[in-house]
Amino acid sequence: MSEDDNRPPYTLAETSKPIFELRNVSKRFGGEQALNCVDIEVRGGEVHGLLGHNGSGKSTLIKILSGYHLADSEAELLIHGQPYRLPLPATVFRSLGFSFVHQDLGLIPSLSVLENLCMDEIVSAGRRINWRALAQYARSLLAEFGLNIDPKATVSELPPWNRPLIAVVRAIGNMRAVIADDPGRRGALILDEPSARMSQDTVSHLHGVIRQVADLGHAVLLVSHNLDEVLKVTDWITVLRDGQVAGELATAGTSRARLVELIVGGTHGLSSAPPGAAAGFSPAAGPAEIGISDLCGASVQDLTLRLRRGEIVGVTGLVGSGFDDVGVLLFGERRATAGLLHFDERAVPLSRMTPDKALALGIALVPPDRLTQGCIPELTVADNVSMPTLKSFMTAGAIRQQKIHRQVADWVRQFGVTPADPGKTVSSLSGGNQQKVLLAKWLQLPLRLLIVIEPTQGVDVGARAEIFSLLKRYAMRGSAILCCSTDQDQLAELCDTVCIMHQGRLAATLRGVDVNREQVTAAIFGVSREGSTEP
Amino acid sequence: MAAKGMWSRRSPTSQPAASGKSREHRIHAYIGKYALFAAWACTILVFTVVEPHTFLTRQNITSTLSSQAVLVVLTYALVVALTAGEYDVSVAAVLTLSSMVIAILNTEDHINIVLSILAALAIGLLVGAVNGAVVVVIGVDSIIATLGMGSLLSGVVLWISGGNTLSGISNSLVTLVVVPHLFGLSLSFIYVVAATILLWYVLSYLPVGRRLLYVGRSREVARLTGLRVSRLRWGALIAASFIAAAAGVLYAGTTGGADPTSGQAFLLPAFAGVFLGATTIQPGRFNAWGSFAAVYFLVTGIDGLSLIGIQVFVQDLFYGAALIVAVSVSMLARRRASAS
Numbered sequence: 001m002s003e004d005d006n007r008p009p010y011t012l013a014e015t016s017k018p019i020f021e022l023r024n025v026s027k028r029f030g031g032e033q034a035l036n037c038v039d040i041e042v043r044g045g046e047v048h049g050l051l052g053h054n055g056s057g058k059s060t061l062i063k064i065l066s067g068y069h070l071a072d073s074e075a076e077l078l079i080h081g082q083p084y085r086l087p088l089p090a091t092v093f094r095s096l097g098f099s100f101v102h103q104d105l106g107l108i109p110s111l112s113v114l115e116n117l118c119m120d121e122i123v124s125a126g127r128r129i130n131w132r133a134l135a136q137y138a139r140s141l142l143a144e145f146g147l148n149i150d151p152k153a154t155v156s157e158l159p160p161w162n163r164p165l166i167a168v169v170r171a172i173g174n175m176r177a178v179i180a181d182d183p184g185r186r187g188a189l190i191l192d193e194p195s196a197r198m199s200q201d202t203v204s205h206l207h208g209v210i211r212q213v214a215d216l217g218h219a220v221l222l223v224s225h226n227l228d229e230v231l232k233v234t235d236w237i238t239v240l241r242d243g244q245v246a247g248e249l250a251t252a253g254t255s256r257a258r259l260v261e262l263i264v265g266g267t268h269g270l271s272s273a274p275p276g277a278a279a280g281f282s283p284a285a286g287p288a289e290i291g292i293s294d295l296c297g298a299s300v301q302d303l304t305l306r307l308r309r310g311e312i313v314g315v316t317g318l319v320g321s322g323f324d325d326v327g328v329l330l331f332g333e334r335r336a337t338a339g340l341l342h343f344d345e346r347a348v349p350l351s352r353m354t355p356d357k358a359l360a361l362g363i364a365l366v367p368p369d370r371l372t373q374g375c376i377p378e379l380t381v382a383d384n385v386s387m388p389t390l391k392s393f394m395t396a397g398a399i400r401q402q403k404i405h406r407q408v409a410d411w412v413r414q415f416g417v418t419p420a421d422p423g424k425t426v427s428s429l430s431g432g433n434q435q436k437v438l439l440a441k442w443l444q445l446p447l448r449l450l451i452v453i454e455p456t457q458g459v460d461v462g463a464r465a466e467i468f469s470l471l472k473r474y475a476m477r478g479s480a481i482l483c484c485s486t487d488q489d490q491l492a493e494l495c496d497t498v499c500i501m502h503q504g505r506l507a508a509t510l511r512g513v514d515v516n517r518e519q520v521t522a523a524i525f526g527v528s529r530e531g532s533t534e535p
Numbered sequence: 536m537a538a539k540g541m542w543s544r545r546s547p548t549s550q551p552a553a554s555g556k557s558r559e560h561r562i563h564a565y566i567g568k569y570a571l572f573a574a575w576a577c578t579i580l581v582f583t584v585v586e587p588h589t590f591l592t593r594q595n596i597t598s599t600l601s602s603q604a605v606l607v608v609l610t611y612a613l614v615v616a617l618t619a620g621e622y623d624v625s626v627a628a629v630l631t632l633s634s635m636v637i638a639i640l641n642t643e644d645h646i647n648i649v650l651s652i653l654a655a656l657a658i659g660l661l662v663g664a665v666n667g668a669v670v671v672v673i674g675v676d677s678i679i680a681t682l683g684m685g686s687l688l689s690g691v692v693l694w695i696s697g698g699n700t701l702s703g704i705s706n707s708l709v710t711l712v713v714v715p716h717l718f719g720l721s722l723s724f725i726y727v728v729a730a731t732i733l734l735w736y737v738l739s740y741l742p743v744g745r746r747l748l749y750v751g752r753s754r755e756v757a758r759l760t761g762l763r764v765s766r767l768r769w770g771a772l773i774a775a776s777f778i779a780a781a782a783g784v785l786y787a788g789t790t791g792g793a794d795p796t797s798g799q800a801f802l803l804p805a806f807a808g809v810f811l812g813a814t815t816i817q818p819g820r821f822n823a824w825g826s827f828a829a830v831y832f833l834v835t836g837i838d839g840l841s842l843i844g845i846q847v848f849v850q851d852l853f854y855g856a857a858l859i860v861a862v863s864v865s866m867l868a869r870r871r872a873s874a875s
Contacts, residue, residue: 002577099759327651333758333759355759356763358761376753378819379752383745387745391742398740399742399745
């Protein structure tokens with residue numbers, strides 16, 4: 001830090017100097033190498049894009065930088081050329097002019113914009129909070145970046161797509177407040193998928209803000225799924241694939257095809273260029289067992305899908321495309337605004353669906369978060385698995401605990417839960433075993449449609465394969481499975497058909513031999529270009 | 536966690552250590568489960584030694600068992616509400632209102648005792664329905680909603696009674712509650728045992744009891760499992776008020792009258808009982824027999840202390856401390872239960 005004081009005033013040449021560098025970052029989770037010797041260098045005056053598909057190691061890298069994960073040894077962090085030891089405490093980071101905007105924006109919705117923007121100042125205020133000065137600061141900050149937002153408004157009253165902008169502007173303000181004393185110093189802004197849940201016009205506003213910050217000589221690291229965004233706003237791109245740097249390149253002169261190739265690996269992605277968009281979709285031949293027509297609600301618009309008995313259909317897309325809303329709307333966890341569910345010549349309006357009605361119709365949902373939505377972790381495996389089938393354990397007016405115990409012991413053995421002890425609490429099991437318990441809870445029932453959302457999140461490789469085979473065997477017995485996921489490998493391995501969504505609409509469908517990792521990935525990114533050229 | 540699971544599966548050497556740990560764990564769990572009974576036994580032993588002529592006499596035992604029926608039943612109101620994850624702090628006020636309604640209808644308006652009792656129970660249902668509406672439909676936190684309701688009902692009691700104590704309730708009710716029968720035990724104790732068996736059956740052997748537990752532990756999981764969460768929470772609050780009103784009937788029978796304030800004194804002991812009860816029999820869960828044992832353990836302590844001639848403030852001190860200790864211990868018990 002003391003060296004910084006002697007630095008000459010900021011000149012343009014300075015911008016090309018790296019503000020921070022990460023070197024030799026490796027990270028293992030259990031048996032999996034999440035990151036392998038990754039180097040990244042972010043210079044002043046530069047917007048640096050970090051690209052890669054789900055599971056490529058992007059978020060692990062950001063979490064190592066912010067100190068959430070501990071890197072394996074040998075990793076180095078250089079800031080303005082000075083080595084620092086990881087993990088660097090948040091307060092030190094802040095004092096060096098680093099500001100993070102994570103996917104969870106860190107806003108408190110029930111407070112005002114002013115209170116959110118000035119959270120740092122309020123927390124560190126000495127004796128009395130000078131509200132007038134803070135209000136003035138907030139107003140000037142919002143005005144500087146062209147945001148027409150009343151600082152007195154409550155954040156929860158603002159449209160959700162405005163919130164990332166507030167978080168970004170706050171991060172910029174915090175970054176500058178720290179380095180204000182020295183006009184020559186430059187900070188860094190690290191943004192983790194800020195645009196995923198924003199509307200088109202606010203995204204371009206965000207891009208303007210990002211450019212403005214970089215033009216002042218600061219560094220911006222932008223993590224994104226969206227190729228168009230990265231091509232539009234960045235100067236330099238690092239692509240991660242399978243935990244390694246697949247490519248580093250200047251944005252000028254690169255093409256979208258080149259990026260897809262780097263993300264997917266090999267040149268396979270090119271030949272299978274974006275499959276047909278919405279118009280090209282035709283209903284599958286053969287008797288459709290379950291049909292969904294004109295589903296609207298949350299971020300989904302006019303979705304029509306068909307699933308046959310025994311078929312596993314994947315639904316995917318970029319974050320914010322609405323792929324994850326399809327499952328919750330069908331189950332009635334969130335209310336759809338329109339849409340019909342067809343089966344056995346019946347048509348059920350989805351706008352009146354609730355979870356208990358869905359179950360009565362033979363539709364179940366395996367939610368993505370097993371510990372807060374799927375299971376009650378402090379209760380036993382038997383308590384959790386018997387939850388939907390309590391009545392079947394009634395004999396002579398009373399539930400027989402013995403009967404539950406025996407039945408559940410049988411189930412967990414079949415599902416490969418170790419230890420196969422129904423008396424254990426769910427919280428004492430490993431992630432993979434918890435997920436198997438959650439599947440046992442639903443797969444014991446004869447369902448018409450099973451909806452699974454990210455069924456192997458945080459599960460080790462062995463359990464993952466077992467879960468795939470459990471789901472496949474279940475489908476073979478005559479149920480349809482809908483799998484909402486961003487995990488391309490999982491979709492390729494599990495699904496017969498994969499539907500790709502873009503901006504709430506069905507944009508492409510892959511079947512049969514087309515369902516492979518490369519084509520799914522290429523379709524997700526390819527489709528995002530098709531969509532963005534729409535008005 | 537995934538890594539840990541793989542480790543223990545692949546490494547045979549970790550097995551003996553793990554099973555040794557789990558045996559130790561089981562012993563700890565066993566001690567934890569019956570610690571309350573050990574404490575109870577010690578309490579009895581100490582007071583028997585200190586007060587040999589009065590404490591362990593048949594008369595003291597039967598009067599202790601019989602006189603606390605009201606408190607036990609009120610505790611069950613809380614068992615139901617807390618199982619569903621709702622705090623109901625209006626139960627003591629419902630009890631007072633119930634006994635006052637019986638006293639006024641029966642002594643001032645000369646209405647048949649049976650009808651008076653039915654009216655009191657109906658008022659319990661009504662209060663529970665209102666509590667449920669405020670908590671479930673409007674979404675007010677149950678502790679706030681019932682705190683308000685409790686104060687409101689206390690006001691109603693003072694208003695309808697004019698602040699006076701009433702006496703002279705029909706003898707048939709008094710006979711049905713306090714007159715000694717079996718081995719000097721009054722019928723009220725028999726009612727308590729019957730209520731305990733009923734509550735135990737409902738919570739442990741009927742699907743509705745399990746469902747209340749699921750809702751109480753995680754509304755989100757319960758909803759995604761297709762349970763009608765709102766209905767169950769509302770039902771639990773109605774049941775709690777109804778049971779509190781039933782405790783009020785016993786109270787009216789025990790005293791042969793009603794006074795506008797004394798019922799409030801049951802609230803803290805009832806909470807102490809329900810949380811202490813959750814440390815035993817089925818540790819980590821609010822349960823019928825645990826609460827039964829816990830209330831009588833607390834009452835034994837109070838009874839012994841009063842026999843030695845310790846002053847009245849000890850009662851507040853004892854129940855207050857017991858509540859804090861009980862909640863802390865049941866917290867630890869729940870944490871331990873979820874780790875095994």
